[in-house]
Amino acid sequence: MTASAHKPTQPFRRFTRHLMQTPIYLALIVGSAISIFPFVWMLLTSFKERNQAISLPMRWLPDPWTLQNYIDIWRGIDLGRNFANSVIVALAVTALMLVTCSMAGYAFAKKQFWGKEALFTLLIGTMTIPGFVMLVPLFLLIISLGWYDELVGVIIPFSAGVFGIFLLRQFISTIPDELLDAARMDGASELDIWWRIVIPLCKPALATLAIFTFQGNWNAFLWPLILLDSKDKWTLMLALVRFNQDIPMQVEWARLMAGVTVAVLPLMLIFLLLQRYFFRGITLGAVKG
Numbered sequence: 001m002t003a004s005a006h007k008p009t010q011p012f013r014r015f016t017r018h019l020m021q022t023p024i025y026l027a028l029i030v031g032s033a034i035s036i037f038p039f040v041w042m043l044l045t046s047f048k049e050r051n052q053a054i055s056l057p058m059r060w061l062p063d064p065w066t067l068q069n070y071i072d073i074w075r076g077i078d079l080g081r082n083f084a085n086s087v088i089v090a091l092a093v094t095a096l097m098l099v100t101c102s103m104a105g106y107a108f109a110k111k112q113f114w115g116k117e118a119l120f121t122l123l124i125g126t127m128t129i130p131g132f133v134m135l136v137p138l139f140l141l142i143i144s145l146g147w148y149d150e151l152v153g154v155i156i157p158f159s160a161g162v163f164g165i166f167l168l169r170q171f172i173s174t175i176p177d178e179l180l181d182a183a184r185m186d187g188a189s190e191l192d193i194w195w196r197i198v199i200p201l202c203k204p205a206l207a208t209l210a211i212f213t214f215q216g217n218w219n220a221f222l223w224p225l226i227l228l229d230s231k232d233k234w235t236l237m238l239a240l241v242r243f244n245q246d247i248p249m250q251v252e253w254a255r256l257m258a259g260v261t262v263a264v265l266p267l268m269l270i271f272l273l274l275q276r277y278f279f280r281g282i283t284l285g286a287v288k289g
Contacts, residue, residue, distance in 0.1 A: 046258040053254040069258035082239040089154050090218040096159035097213045105168025106198050123162050149229045164209045171205035207274040
């Protein structure tokens with residue numbers, strides 16, 4: 001009697017639980033729609049004619065659809081070379097960042113040396129320094145090294161970062177010391193331990209850092225603007241801005257959206273390839289001390 005009396009309440013409880021979660025689902029749907037709106041507008045505008053891109057009220061669908069904006073961007077800038085420069089810079093900085101930060105993170109997490117805590121505290125403290133403060137001394141250093149108007153000058157200054165060291169240090173701290181000690185007993189060197197044990201176990205954190213680093217350097221504008229003068233050295237973002245400046249007294253929104261669409265595609269591809277590791281890295285390594 002008691003069991004049968006409880007049975008009708010189970011569907012009701014399930015319905016009540018879903019009903020209480022409805023505002024959360026609605027908020028997520030609204031937030032997702034707001035987030036995706038600029039990307040949809042960007043993509044559709046890239047296929048519009050110039051007058052349609054600035055018409056009021058706003059017209060969502062192009063009429064007619066045209067690829068002329070992509071053709072104009074291809075002809076207006078050296079798209080292939082600029083795209084390749086961005087790929088070289090973003091991939092090189094990302095690769096160097098993963099190597100340097102994983103090595104430093106391993107040292108801070110698992111090695112004992114004099115002044116370790118003080119040095120780590122000092123590194124974390126540098127995160128409070130605004131990046132603009134470092135532009136002038138960094139520029140003078142690049143000039144003294146002869147790297148002005150060279151891609152190496154865009155790559156090397158950002159090949160290591162405090163955030164990456166902190167992220168990897170937090171993640172590597174979760175690796176059992178017994179695993180590393182067993183490898184040492186088998187005759188593995190510290191470099192072997194880093195490459196064969198630490199790196200494979202840190203894939204989520206490495207993927208997280210890779211996404212942030214690639215995105216930041218792919219979208220970088222200020223430092224390439226300061227350092228790169230030759231057109232054949234321009235990155236894609238710098239070339240797009242310079243292309244728009246070559247057209248006086250107006251903004252060619254349709255052409256600009258076509259260029260931005262091309263620029264966004266690699267970021268979307270990188271995220272889709274690494275999203276599984278990205279979410280694991282955010283939820284695990286970044287919150288453990």
